[in-house]
Amino acid sequence: MSFLKLSKAIQGMAFFTLTLTSSLAVSAPDAAAGKAKAQVCAACHGEQGVSAIPGVPHLAAQPPLSVFYQLLQFRDQRRKGGGMEAIASNLSEQDMRDIAAHYAAQPAPPAQTGGDAAKIARGQTIAQQQYCSSCHGAQLQGQKHVPRLSGQASDYFTLQLRNLRSGARADMDGTMGSAARSLTDEEIDAMAVYSASLP
Ligand code: HEC
Ligand code: HEC
Known part of the structure; x- marks a missing residue:
């Protein structure tokens, strides 16, 4: 994804968040x-x-x-x-x-640090190349409506990302589906082990 497209996607996301939140008048979360x-x-x-x-x-x-x-x-x-x-x-x-x-x-x-070190390094490289942190946060800790990935079980990560890629799991605004579209199974597996290793 190009930077221009990405920043458009993020603007779209912000709009989406605003419209959803403003339509819900509820008391403060407890x-x-x-x-x-x-x-x-x-x-x-x-x-x-x-x-x-x-x-x-x-x-x-x-x-x-x-x-x-x-x-x-x-x-x-x-x-x-x-x-x-x-x-x-x-x-x-x-x-x-x-x-x-x-x-x-x-x-x-807890961070799952026991994973294959080469896979973790490869997952980190791909995550950087794909700008995953632009939405999921620098440590993939999540922000706003974007889920935390760090420490998540790698089997869950892999299943969800494959489903988002295929469209079997619809995402709320289409941004995650397009971020996943070009990923290979091998890249998804490496990023799953990498994100599980993060605190
Ligand atoms: C019988 C087991 C079970 C119970 C009870 C249960 N969940 Fe779940 N939950 C799951 C499974 C399995 C998934 C993964 C679904 C999938 O594969 O997409 C899930 C997914 C989720 C997710 C999505 C998280 C993410 O990041 O993708 C949320 C949020 C959630 N559950 C909240 C809750 C809440 C809140 C309750 C109690 C009101 C609850 N669950 C009760 C089994 C359960
Ligand atoms: C443009 C913002 C954006 C980018 C870039 C992005 N994501 Fe996401 N991601 C999201 C949003 C929003 C969701 C929640 C999707 C939904 O359910 O609607 C999500 C969901 C996910 C989930 C499911 C997590 C869960 O708990 O259910 C995984 C795994 C994931 N992203 C991995 C990645 C990876 C790996 C990258 C980089 C290749 C990436 N994302 C790039 C916004 C983004």
Whole structure:
């Protein structure tokens, strides 16, 4: 993607974020209330948002807007998987914001530093070449509605990125789909190991 296209995409994203947020008049997110509401999530996502189950993502330290928007997408059946559509349909938007605030306040998932060093280095190079950090943050820690990737399980990362590439997972504004389109399986695997290794 060229820099010009990228900055257009980011402007588009900012507009998208603004329109969505301004249409929702709700009270401030309450992390303590969110902790109680997240009890039903803990069986899969872990008490503090660090999952012990393959295929279930870590939610700890995710930007709150990212968790909120993903839950909205599940509720509206624009994203499907893991039975999350049914779970999200039981939540109010206030519940979603409270739960998102709870997970955002948890310590980040532990970095998985045991990966193949050559693969980690290759993943870092590709991530730099592809400007992933322009949206996901310098340490891929996520920001605004863009998910945190650092410390995320590499099998989850790989599956999601393949689905975003193929369109099997629709993304909210099309920017991630176009960022993924030209990636090979090998590049995705290397970036998955790299991002899992980040604190
Ligand atoms: C039965 C297990 C289970 C339960 C209970 C559960 N989840 Fe999930 N959740 C999953 C799985 C599996 C996925 C991955 C779905 C996929 O493959 O796309 C997921 C994905 C998510 C995602 C997307 C994260 C990302 O970055 O892609 C969010 C947000 C989420 N869940 C929040 C919740 C919340 C909040 C609750 C409780 C109200 C909850 N989940 C309960 C299994 C579960
Ligand atoms: C233009 C901004 C942008 C760029 C550049 C970008 N991403 Fe994303 N990415 C997003 C957004 C927004 C989402 C959330 C998509 C959705 O569900 O709507 C996302 C989602 C993801 C996910 C799914 C994470 C999860 O928890 O569900 C992965 C993996 C990912 N991106 C990896 C990458 C990689 C690797 C690169 C570089 C090749 C990259 N992204 C470049 C904006 C971007």
